[in-house]
Amino acid sequence: MAEVGRATVRVRITATALGVVGTGLVAAAVLVLVLLQVSMRDNVDAQARLRLVEIADLVRSDRLPATLAGEDDGTVAQVVINDVVVTQSPTIRGDRPIVAFIPAGTEMTIRTVRNPPIGDGETHRVAVQRVDSPRGPAVVYTAATLEPVQDSTTTLALLMAGFVPVTMLLVGITAWRLVGRTLGPVEAIRAQVAEISASALDHRVPVPGTGDEIDRLARTMNEMLDRLEASARRQRTFVADASHELRSPMAVIRTRLEVGLARPDAADWPALAHGWLTEQGRLERLVDDLLLLARLDETVPVPAPSIVDLDELVLRAALDLHTRGDVRVDVTEVGGGRVRGDAGQLRRVVMNLLDNAGRYGASVVRCALSESGGVVELTVTDDGPGVPAADWERIFERFVRLNEARDRRTGGAGLGLAIVRDIVTRHGGTVELTDRDDDCDGGGARFAVRLPAAGD
Known part of the structure; x- marks a missing residue:
């Protein structure tokens, strides 16, 4: 039963440590992934906005080239005037707008578009804005791929998926060993206490000497055993001495009775009775003293001071x-x-x-x-x-x-x-x-x- 209890404590503490550390690691991993994704997407949005501003300036000044070349950052562009695609990047497929939505005002709008007609159809962040041009109302589209964001977050997620279990395994092993090492002296104390009985109060529990709580527990238990041993020794001495003291007046009374009964005619019965009363009074005083000491040994508070x-x-x-x-x-x-x-x-x-x-x-x-x-x-x-x-x-x-x-x-x-x-x-x-x-x-x-x- 002691081993089961000890294992239960180890399991409970280890499980608690794993739960706390695991929850913290998972929460931290999710937070890192979200922050990374948001940060990289903001960078992609910034690229799309900058490219749109550049193209919008060309539209307003009517300096649009026949083809809008792609940039090193992976952004592409498209210009639609009077519902006709007048120029676009080479990686854009077809001659229709890359997205169907058009902002109502002149504010820039950015959305995530999946499978647009761009390259291999990766997910893009598309920025759209209405612009006035000498040739009529124009709509400028710029798009930046989210493939680097997805690749980075996927790689980090895979790393976290391996890091979190390994870390939890290390934490579990460490917690299990530390708890076992901590409970070792406690188990030694328990085993020693289990062997202590009323006839073996001179035994003491082992003191680890570490100066921590368990060390103080062992010292306190040894002090308690010292008190118990002293109390038991005092009780045995008290019983032995009390028995001896009670035997003396009783022996005197018995002896005088035997003497009187042996020679009833020659016995001085009044003197014998006086002696009996003297010994009886001594016996009563002794019994009263013993009862009072027994009450005092109960160490109860002074009654009604x-x-x-x-x-x-x-x-x-x-x-x-x-x-x-x-x-x-x-x-x-x-x-x-x-x-x-x-x-x-x-x-x-x-x-x-x-x-x-x-x-x-x-x-x-x-x-x-x-x-x-x-x-x-x-x-x-x-x-x-x-x-x-x-x-x-x-x-x-x-x-x-x-x-x-x-x-x-x-x-x-x-x-x-x-x-x-x-x-x-x-x-x-x-x-x-x-x-x-x-x-x-x-x-x-x-x-x-x-x-x-x-x-x-």
């Missing part, structure tokens, strides 16, 4: 963190900041950042919010063990956990910061881990979120 007061979200999340009593929350640097987006997703960003800071902070978490130059910046700083500079980007990847110092009391799956980056990116912003401010003691980490301001 609205104006969100980011400072209100920060203050509410800070109050919740302060209520838990793990760390002190400093919100003295929280100012106004309005952004456009989904309030629920932005609330998740604030909560994840503050929960992360409260989980790893030793004693205090500082929040700052400001708006400047069309950008709203939120920073969350803790005084915990900090993050090595080499891991500042890696920490935003999914299911990434760092050292045990930052894993204490977590029970997390390493999805919180990945969710933060995905949501912030969808809202047109950025999030990064930066150096701490100088006024904070100890190690710790400082997360900075920048989002476009909503404006007025």
